[in-house]
Amino acid sequence: MNITQPAEVEQVDMRQLAVLDAAVSVFARYGFRKASMDEVARAAGVSRQGLYLQFANKEELFRKALEHSLSSQLAAADAALSRQEDSLERRLVAACDAWSGRFVGSLNADAADLMCASTSLAGAALAHYEARFEAAVAQAITESPLRLFCATAGLCPADLASALHATARGLKQSSASREEFLKGMTVAARMFCAPLNQLRSRGTFDG
Amino acid sequence: MNITQPAEVEQVDMRQLAVLDAAVSVFARYGFRKASMDEVARAAGVSRQGLYLQFANKEELFRKALEHSLSSQLAAADAALSRQEDSLERRLVAACDAWSGRFVGSLNADAADLMCASTSLAGAALAHYEARFEAAVAQAITESPLRLFCATAGLCPADLASALHATARGLKQSSASREEFLKGMTVAARMFCAPLNQLRSRGTFDG
């Protein structure tokens, strides 16, 4: 009987994740207030009461859904950053895209409501994941030859990560399509990685 | 009698500019709807009817004020970019600060109203000035040795200008203070200008 226990636990987790995925898409589409528990339940393929069996109330559902989304975005960014076979430029673009680009074209008028609810209901988690994203980017830079340039330029990898994050923010705001976002992000990443190519062409590349 | 004519014309322009300056600060403080003509008149030191003698209505006043602000921001950015005694990094930071940094810390809840009014009442002018800002930045890059790097990186100066503009947007949104904005902008500009220093240290600097 112990053998089935882990399977059941995984089952429960899978259910939760599926529900959270549905909640994320519904909240992203309608915002916090205009998204109803009924809509989320229908999107998740469960009954409305099924939601209340897993989450105490709408606020907790939103918080968990937001954290789930942030967590998966961060995981995707981490995965992109750890693709050692790709260039740093490509990894940085992919990481910023995984982190910020997911909902670029799909933001409607309820974006303000979403931001407001996010900061008021899970501001700490939001800041936490943003810090972890920047830390991951900074770590990738630290592990690359670009760290050599940082020192000579009087900067630290965290500064670069923060600046790249700001660029991603700005592009998310001004881009009409994901292609536009990726194009701008590629330009920024290429400029940030320029010292790498210069080092390489000078023969001072040491991995 | 012709001698006094130009002086009078300049007087009128000065008056208009003073009124527009006052209007800009009032609109920036209260947004479009919550700012009253009475408030603008008091800030400008004229009567409410004085405003209607110079501007047909509130919408025209807002449009002219916005264009005046954009024009002066662009002029300040241009001035910063043409300070040949400064490094390109410093000029780019100063230009972005002049363009985007003016109201960084002072944006309140009425920012949405401002953006909405700006795009609906003078969206064309807004886009026009934004394009001119990016063109000015691109021109400064073209006139610098950085243009050499652009070609080798498969980019054009306009791409860099657009990316820098996006960074300024993102920092404007996420920065709590102007110092934070300037710090982030400096990091981005330094990275964008990194190829310059590398070229210089390799002795391939040709002005």
Add this chain to the structure above:
DNA sequence: AGTTGACAACATAGCCCTATATTGTCTAAG
């Protein structure tokens, strides 16, 4: 375990009406 249907409590959207503020215009006065 989850679903269904029902329920009170609460929030929301809409409408109407009122009071107040603001716009845009006019005339008289300095």
Add this chain to the structure above:
DNA sequence: CTTAGACAATATAGGGCTATGTTGTCAACT
């Protein structure tokens, strides 16, 4: 040429009130 004061037309803010939608919880059902 500008201002002050007054004015109708209009926009806005607020209260009350209703209709509708939503939340959170319950018991009965499968």
